[in-house]
Amino acid sequence: MDVVGLNRRERRVLFGEAKWTREPLTESVLDTLIDRSNRWLGGDTSWDVHYALFGRGFGQACGERSRTVRERAGQEPGVYLFSPADILKT
Template sequence: MERRAPVTQVERSRLGRYHITDPYLRFYYRFLANRQTQLALGVQEQSLAEIKRHLRDFIGANTWEEICREWLLRASANHTLPFVVDQVGSAWTRGAQVDVVGINSMEKLLVLGECKWGLEPVGRSVLTAVVDKTAEVTPSQGQWQVYYLGFARDGWTAASHAFAQEIADSPPGGKNWRALGMRLLDLSQVDQDLTAWVS
């Protein structure tokens, strides 16, 4: 077990949540723990149906997000991003949640990323939603520069790429933040990068 706080908040934040860090135990408690009697009796069809029905969401909400956070940390260390981040995690408030967040508190730099594990290219609305959450998750002290990342298993639509170009050409901003740009990645690019960086 591990207590995680939003990376944009102090460690003692009341918004902290507890997570099971071991992937096997996460899978076990999500899909198998409540079905021990069925499994002991050899009645596996119902358990297998439950796993098939929810496995994609489970991977998207756990494994894929963790891989994307690792990509951000390693991309920062390999100078693939416009700046270096000190911490990587996620951020949430009562009204918003961002899957991948990197922060450099000294330089007032923030990376906000959204992760999708769907079976088709992801549309522009996911990207506009993460930009709309910026004001809510950006720390209130200081003037921040924000860079956006989009992680989608099967890539992004043409409209999404056009939106990323709009962010670069005419960066949005708010009371205490200004956008730096946006980068979109798919599973094959994330895999290729991580393979190169870990080797």
């Protein structure tokens, strides 16, 4: 976990992970981030939780049945993906 943004008053939190490797990020990176964030929150489900992944690309793990990280981010609210081009736009 590389980034944590916290708004205690609104009980909103953003957890982020940056992986600038040449290989595309897979779902396992998001799963690990979610697991670590759950431990960080200590089981408190009253928070509005968001996740951000920063990477050069977003791919698919080995296996036909796995989704790409982009597909998953499109299906799950609160998951955001940022490439270097996205960061340079701001």
